[in-house]
Amino acid sequence: MMDEKAEKERRDRKQANNIEVWEDVVDIKDLLLSIFLCAATAMGGYLIAPDDPPKPLLYGLVGVVIGFVISSLIIKPKRTLRFEDEEK
Structure with a gap:
């Protein structure tokens, strides 16, 4: 249970540094570097x-x-993939 909570906190911290640009997730630091x-x-x-x-x-x-x-x-994409059940 603790591992799941720590993983969720780590993922939330990592997503805080990301912004969405043209329906893709980009790290602000990587965006500035590429510019x-x-x-x-x-x-x-x-x-x-x-x-x-x-x-x-x-x-x-x-x-x-x-x-x-x-x-x-140099910069790899930061995509988040979500699969939704189409039966609903």
């Missing part, structure tokens, strides 16, 4: 781009995609 990574890689791409008019935009977009890939490899 920082994407912003840093986008600015890096923009700053190393040649001065021709369309290239800074393209380099910045490639930087965002690289930041997204890095974030998706």
